[in-house]
Amino acid sequence: MSRFKRSVFFLLSAALAAVFLSLPAFAAALHQLTVPPLGERWFAILIDNEQVGFYRQLTTALPEGGYRIEGDGSVRMKVMGFTKESSSREIYQVGPNLVLKTLEVEQTINGSKSRLSGKMVPGGLQIKREADGKSSLKTLKAKAELFPGPVLNLIPLFKATPTGKTLRVFSFDPEEMAVKEVKISVLGEEKTPEGQPALKLRNNLYPFVDNDIWLDQQGNTLLESVRDGLVITKAEPAEKLAAFISGMALAKKDLIYDFSLVRIKPALQQPLAKLSGLSAAITGYGDQIPVLSNGSQQVERQQGRVVITTGNLRKPSDTVPNQVAEGYLQPSEGIESTAAEISAKAREVSASLKTDQERVQALASWTAKWLEDSIEDGGSALVALNKKTGNCQTHAKLYTALARAAGIPTRFVSGLVSQDGASFLYHSWAESLLEGRWVAVDPTFNQVPADPTHLAFFEGNRPADLAPLVGVIGKIRVTILEER
Numbered sequence: 446m447s448r449f450k451r452s453v454f455f456l457l458s459a460a461l462a463a464v465f466l467s468l469p470a471f472a473a474a475l476h477q478l479t480v481p482p483l484g485e486r487w488f489a490i491l492i493d494n495e496q497v498g499f500y501r502q503l504t505t506a507l508p509e510g511g512y513r514i515e516g517d518g519s520v521r522m523k524v525m526g527f528t529k530e531s532s533s534r535e536i537y538q539v540g541p542n543l544v545l546k547t548l549e550v551e552q553t554i555n556g557s558k559s560r561l562s563g564k565m566v567p568g569g570l571q572i573k574r575e576a577d578g579k580s581s582l583k584t585l586k587a588k589a590e591l592f593p594g595p596v597l598n599l600i601p602l603f604k605a606t607p608t609g610k611t612l613r614v615f616s617f618d619p620e621e622m623a624v625k626e627v628k629i630s631v632l633g634e635e636k637t638p639e640g641q642p643a644l645k646l647r648n649n650l651y652p653f654v655d656n657d658i659w660l661d662q663q664g665n666t667l668l669e670s671v672r673d674g675l676v677i678t679k680a681e682p683a684e685k686l687a688a689f690i691s692g693m694a695l696a697k698k699d700l701i702y703d704f705s706l707v708r709i710k711p712a713l714q715q716p717l718a719k720l721s722g723l724s725a726a727i728t729g730y731g732d733q734i735p736v737l738s739n740g741s742q743q744v745e746r747q748q749g750r751v752v753i754t755t756g757n758l759r760k761p762s763d764t765v766p767n768q769v770a771e772g773y774l775q776p777s778e779g780i781e782s783t784a785a786e787i788s789a790k791a792r793e794v795s796a797s798l799k800t801d802q803e804r805v806q807a808l809a810s811w812t813a814k815w816l817e818d819s820i821e822d823g824g825s826a827l828v829a830l831n832k833k834t835g836n837c838q839t840h841a842k843l844y845t846a847l848a849r850a851a852g853i854p855t856r857f858v859s860g861l862v863s864q865d866g867a868s869f870l871y872h873s874w875a876e877s878l879l880e881g882r883w884v885a886v887d888p889t890f891n892q893v894p895a896d897p898t899h900l901a902f903f904e905g906n907r908p909a910d911l912a913p914l915v916g917v918i919g920k921i922r923v924t925i926l927e928e929r
Contacts, residue, residue, distance in 0.1 A: 722758030756897035764881030
């Protein structure tokens with residue numbers, strides 16, 4: 446995790462004053478680790494107590510020995526007039542002693558994308574860099590073992606460094622394409638600011654300011670703090686970060702765009718306008734994560750994957766019972782279908798029409814025209830009606846409220862959609878009951894029915910309803926099985 450923080454916050458060194466804190470004297474010996482903490486961990490990144498990004502790290506043991514460390518993260522920061530947006534995906538393979546063997550790093554910094562691949566060779570680290578359509582190869586000299594940024598906090602525990610001692614190690618910085626010396630001091634046992642028992646370290650990753658780190662006994666990073674809490678990286682449960690991450694993904698913000706983009710293999714052969722049916726296999730979709738299976742699509746869980754079939758490739762579905770349909774006529778959080786203004790607008794747009802199909806089309810078209818697209822969620826349906834702006838979530842909430850007010854059972858759904866035939870992005874739309882069956886309706890793109898690339902995962906617009914997205918974003922892959 447330290448490498449990502451270093452790349453994200455490097456510009457702080459030009460803006461922050463030096464802070465000196467004397468090292469407390471501790472006498473306790475350090476417990477030695479022989480295995481890094483395995484599994485997945487999530488971190489929130491905050492500046493001045495405002496969340497500005499996230500980081501995810503997954504560490505797994507390799508069959509041949511050593512470990513694979515995968516990290517993904519995005520951050521947008523603005524400090525003292527400096528602005529920086531950074532996203533990265535990194536994969537490191539290290540030996541049993543955490544020494545670097547190979548690396549793959551993709552990073553986007555202020556819109557500039559690059560890809561690095563490297564391996565240790567006699568005398569140094571051989572790096573291939575690809576950016577702006579050009580490729581270069583160079584070897585960086587290394588006088589000692591190199592460690593990737595994500596393991597720096599663990600080295601004192603692997604070496605059983607006693608309290609009061611400072612280690613000198615060398616690490617590769619992907620942003621600067623340089624080998625750097627890092628000093629890591631063991632300060633001793635000290636609780637985190639929230640009172641958790643921890644071992645405290647300090648390193649010199651950022652010039653002129655302290656970088657303090659608190660670890661638990663297993664070597665898990667609990668907290669990192671730059672300049673007494675100005676910049677915080679804090680371990681959080683995935684579900685706690687779900688609202689932040691899912692909201693950014695659905696808004697298609699640059700901050701998370703690279704992380705949430707899902708490439709299609711192979712790319713669609715038919716133009717989206719001509720597509721009438723689709724069958725897609727999704728891998729990396731955990732068995733414990735729910736998937737919407739009773740809507741406008743057919744879902745089959747197979748070993749290691751979920752197959753979703755839409756459009757005219759799917760089998761006919763059962764009709765929805767009346768008692769279930771009635772529940773989708775009621776107002777809900779953010780979908781004020783009984784509000785006077787919503788009801789009046791629904792009557793104005795659809796009362797003169799004869800069929801529910803015509804009403805759905807009219808309400809979806811009106812919503813698409815009424816709301817000006819933005820990357821921010823415009824709020825509840827009633828707020829959006831007055832603000833006249835919002836993203837896909839806003840469109841779906843306003844349409845859902847209007848349709849319910851018009852007597853058409855409708856629900857809010859989220860999942861994937863393709864706009865270019867080569868990739869999927871996260872998106873929200875609606876499903877309305879027509880002749881007893883759910884029909885996908887996209888009021889953002891004014892599609893009734895929505896095109897077959899709409900793959901619905903979850904139902905509901907509340908943060909709790911969208912929380913499972915955090916277990917999907919950045920992990921899944923889509924393979925097209927059939928298109929019609």
